[in-house]
Structure formats: C-alpha cells, structure tokens
Amino acid sequence: MTIEETTVTFDELTSGLAIERDRRNDWRRTAVVYQIYPRSFADSNGDGIGDLPGITRRLPALADLGVDAIWLSPFYRSPQADAGYDVADYRDVDPVFGTLADFDAMLQRAHDLGLRLIVDLVPNHSSDEHAWFRQALAGAPGSAERDRYIFRDGRGEHGELPPNNWQSVFGGPAWTRTLDPDGTPGQWYLHLFDAKQPDWNWENPEVRAEFLDVLRFWLDRGVDGFRVDVAHSLIKAPGLPDQQASEDEGADDTEGYFHTGPMWDQDGVHEVYREWRALLDTYSPARILCAEAWVPSLSRLARYVRPDEMHQAFNFDYLESEWDAAHLRSVIDSSTAANDEVGAPTTWVLSNHDVVRHVSRLGLPAGPRPNGIRAGDPQPDHQLGLRRARAATLLMLALPGSAYLYQGEELGLPDHTSLDDDLRQDPTWRRSGHTEAGRDGCRVPLPWEADEPGLGFGPGGATWLPQPAAYRELARDRQEDVDGSTLEMYRSALALRRAFALAVGDLSGLDAKAGVLRLRNGELTVVANTGVTPVPMPDGELLMASAELPQGGMLPPDTTVWLLTEAWSE
C-alpha cells in the first residue's frame, strides 16, 4: 500500500469526527426515558382510570422534570386481561384510554415540548379477542386461520393432555384446550402468559407481514420508536419439545423470567429484529427499538443490540442488583463490557410496572426479589428504602448510556404493600392460586396534589386502585421547589447529567472496596456508600448528594455523592 492510499484528507478526518460525534450524541444512546403506565398516570374524565387526554394535560410536568423521552405502556384496544398487554386491535386506542385523535394530540404535545414518544409493541401474543384469534377458533385444525397462532392436538388417548409441559409465566399450564363448534373438546393453543394472551406463530409469513404493517402504522403517525415486549420469546424451538428440568436451574428470581428453555431466546428471533431495523432505518428522524428480554446472561442480551438489530435492551441485571458496592461494580462493569463488544449503549433501570418499586425493594432485607408484597408479608422499612433508592438513583444517573425511570419514582413512591387481596387485578394472583401477589402494588394511580380528592389523579377522586396513606405526603405538589425533596433531587440530577454530558462520558476508575463504590465519569467523581459506617469523602466541589451530609466531610451510609474533582483522588 502506498502512502497516498493511506492519507486521509483534513475534510475526511473532520467529517469522520463529526459522524462519530453525532453517533455518540444520538438520543438513542443517551436518552433518559420516562415510563408512563397509562391507567395510573392521570385521569381526565373521572372514571378512575388514567387516559391519553390525562397524559397530554400532565406532559409539561415531565418536560419540567428534564427527561428526554417517554415510553408509553399499551393503550391499544384490549379487554385488559393483562392491563393492555393483551391487544385486540394493534391499530386502535382502547376507548378506556381515548381515541386515535387523542393519541395524535398527545404525540403532538410531546413533540412540542421536546419529548420523544416510544410506544409499547406486544408481538409475542395478542388478545383472545383479536379478530384473527376468533377466526382461528372458528377455523378447522390445520387451517390457514389456525396457523397464525400455535394450535396443537393434545397428548393422551383422547388428546386430553396438553401438547407439552410448558408452564405459563403467570402460573399454571401454558396451554388451553378449545371447544369445537359442536361443543366437544378440540385442539389446544399456546399462551406463555394468560389464557387470554394466545401466542402468535412467528413462523407464519402472514404474521411477520402484519407486524411490519403495524410498525409502519405507528411510524407514519410519528412515534419515535418501540419498546418490544418479551422480545426473546417470539420463536419457539422446532417441534415444541418439553422443557427439561435442568433448564430451570439457575432461575433465581420469583417471576421465572430468567428461565431458559425451548420458548426463550431462540436464535431465530434475531432475523425478525433485523427486518424491523431495516424498516426503521428508512424513517427520518431517527427511530428507536428497545428490547425487553429477560435472558440469562449479558452476552446473550448483547445479541439483541448488534448493529443491525435493536438500539437498546433493558439491563435487568442492574435492576436485580443488591444494594452492595461489589455487586453493583460487577454489574456496571460487565454490562458496559458486553455492550461495548457490539457497539451498543448500556441502559440502566431500577423500577418498572412489573417489579416492586425500588423504594420498597431496597427497604427489605437482602434476598430474592418478591413478586409483590402483601399485608401479611414482612413489610419494607420505608425510610431505609427511600434513602437507598435515592442513592441508587443518583448512582444510576451518573452512568453513561440511557436510563429508564418508572412513573412516580421521581416522587420516591413505595409500592402499595397492604392492598386488599380482593382488589388485585394482575392475572398472576389468580393463576398462581393466590400464592403470588403480583404487580398491582407498583401500579397504583399517581399522587399529584395532596389536598385534592384522589390526590389529584383525576376529577372526582376515583382511582382504580386505592392509594396508600403514605402517598399524600409524597404528592408532587408537596415536593415541588422543596429543597431536598426526591422530586428536586431527580430534577437537579437530570439537569447536571445534561450539563456535564454524562450520558456520553467515559467511565473510569470503577472500584468497590469495603462497601464503597467509586467511579469517574469525565470530570465527575461519584461515590456511593452502600456500607454501614461513614467513610471519608474525596476532596472536591460537591455537586449533588442523595441525602443531607453531616459536617466534617464524611459520607454517611446509603448515600451517593457527585463531586467535581481535578483528577481521581484516593
């Protein structure tokens, strides 16, 4: 190779640098995304259920908080058997949430406020009330209508046993038997979740084409992208073999999401996402795909965010981490390394609509993460949980990449941990034979104004789940402009994250000793004390603290600080 051939011109070099800078600053690598759970965000018409006009009215509060984007959990037409994750029509808004016109108005308002909007897409299953499932039930075994879903004959002499041993994530068998038109028992259909959520057959080209069309429908309306529900389950192993007992080993969480087996994380799913990515790449401005994939290792997760697939995947290892410096260090280190390997940003998340809120979780003794907390269960220590949650959040918001916030965490909300069992709506409660509380406790309507009926959730004060007494003091208006409130901590942290470009910063000096986690991001030194004794703080200008600091330069337990320091100081 001659010298001429390797010479890069000044223009080439600067345009190359500009491309690299644009890539690093791409919102799909840096955004703080706020999750709205529509039933519980804000109600506009007094029926006690949140809706799209309610969201539109409250959007300025999110712009004011300083987030970059919103992820909206499902609002599609649905019988609400799994709070909207059972979609009957992917191209329409459920009347309980409003209309397509309400959706357009909400999207426009979000964009006017500089907020991007990511919608939830549920491709693994539909509702049993979807037109195609009704046609499948009416169709004969082996018909084209049935082939859009996963129907099989049962085992046993009369087909009376399910086709295989798969269990539903919500408890009980993953198969339900149908009745033929003459009333005799017929074939079985697969549902990895509730019986009202039949799994699509992703081997069927018609299903693939249909979803590409659904993507186009929302992209053409102007949405900024999709959060993809159970992205790791679309393809099942050929022949639908029984799940082996050994495949459940290592599942260390109570929700069973990390199980391996013939229904999870099959290589074929990646082909689907490559096709979706190619479609998204034809749209401008840039659109995002984010995977919800509870796969058992960070290296398997990184496969979902290879350059021609999705842009991001939720980092559930971070959410699952104990409040322990060594554990956190290891998760930060390994998730960053796994994503670097494929050139993807790392994401961070502590709460969502499927898990006990981190205020409550971190107020429990270390141990397996519970699937909901009931009145008779050991109760979290709220003050300890709040203190740790604030420290964990401040640590999270100092990390490069994207962060996901779940509505209400900016208020320091705990779960409702003494909800009347009769009010539970999560199908998990019923399907587990009333052994697992499920996720209602983290889905309670938000408190906006302490002195309004229903804490300002909507006119008249109705709320589809009761709000716990603790929510009054935590209402947004009680925290606004109040020094030291959780809301103000989030607001300041988000402003500083932006000012110091932390999302694109270089992480260095990651270290955990004696319960203290330290790291540097650009000019910032971050110290989190997860231990039980105060430790000395490095010298530097204090930018943020998750709790009040005593005189004398010591960092108390369960506290995180951001400091401006010249360089790394021991």
Ligand code: NOJ
């Ligand atoms: C994951 C969603 O986050 C959860 O709420 C839902 O129940 C399941 N997927 C099934 O769609």
Ligand code: CA
């Ligand atoms: Ca409503």
